[in-house]
Amino acid sequence: MTLIKAIAKAESMEGVLNLIFRLENLGVDMYDTICNDTISFLCKQKCPLAATEVYMVLRKNQLLVTCKSYYSILKGLIDDGKIWLSQLLIGSFMKDYGIAEPKLSNILLCYLSLKDINSALCFLSKMKDNDSSVTFPVCALKVLMKTGRFLAAYELVMGAKHNLPVMEMVDYSIIVDGLCKEGYPVKALNLCAFVKKMGVVFNIITYNSVINGLCRQGCLVEAFRLFDSLEKINLIPSEITYATLIDNLCKEGYLVDAKKLLERMLLKGYNGNTRIYNSFIHGYCKFGQLEEALMILDHMEIKYHDPDEFTVSSVIYGFCQKGDMEGALGFYFEHKGKGIPPDFLGFLHLIRGLCAKGRMEEARNILREMLQSQSVKELINSVNTEVETESIESILVFLCEQGSIKEAVTVLNEVSPVFFPVEKWFGPFHESQKTAATFRVEWF
């Protein structure tokens, strides 16, 4: 076993398998135990396919495949989404151990929940009738969460009500978080209430996720209501709680309220960070208050929070909004000199602004610098896998060298929304009405 582990650590699964095959030919004692141990080890190393090969060796020699081996291979295969292969193994597992074997029941539940959550629940209730030790499938939930089916997980929990197994706080939290990300913050709140009744206590991270989910759906009022109720459940808002709310206030143009909230946060002993100040800078720039944004920038530097790519890009955006290309260029060169270049959108604003003024040669120079920026390259190349033709980067380089700046900008405008989707909360699952437009903060 030590040798096998050593070979596997060298990431040579073929080496492990070769060794197994040689041991087989030598007719070594305890061969079946070695194979079962190897299966367990390979699964821990997240190599269920290699483990399956060892399993085949056991089958071929009509040796005992332990329940644990079946379980760990199947779990690995299901986690990897290798459904077709797991189907074959489940058949043998059932033949060898019978349906009442707890590990098999768990795997079946995972497997069924992947295909059809209702049949999983049906199976579960049947197993309960047989007085089996099967509990509600936490593993089924994990499968659902891993495959992003948070609604199904939600319905599973809410539907099971009193037949719930002991679930840990984080298990619930992942569902809550998933629901928020999918745009179901109200369902997430329902789940929170339910969980509270079960006596499970969430920490602030979960509530941060819900607050963010509500904001993303445009439910700022509800988000603040939740924020205000945190005290009642003895939870102290974290810096991220404040950051989330501040960012959303800034986005909506409630900069005065955002500032009040920032003051409140500082009073609680938090220091603020670059990200929080970026929210302000971006908000001020978006609403045409460039001077305010620049004041925040100064303030930031006094507080030793270093500006970053986002900061620089936001300020450039602010200058461009005003049509002040000298200001934008000056700011760009100054920060480039300090080693803080803008990111994709910062460059794009700069180039668009220059083009709008007919300053094509300067736009071309900036485009050239943009295409040399590491972060821009990484971003652009991250979509290339889906495009079969030439890479976007090479197209842009070509257009730049040709001097076809307008065409290059067209390409950039096309790819930009892929990286920075806008208007998040107008998706198909709009749970509650957007209330931000009539919203004012009333804590003072």
Add this chain to the structure above:
DNA sequence: GTAGGGTTAG
């Protein structure tokens, strides 16, 4: 299986 998992940007 018996640790760790889950949160903020245009």
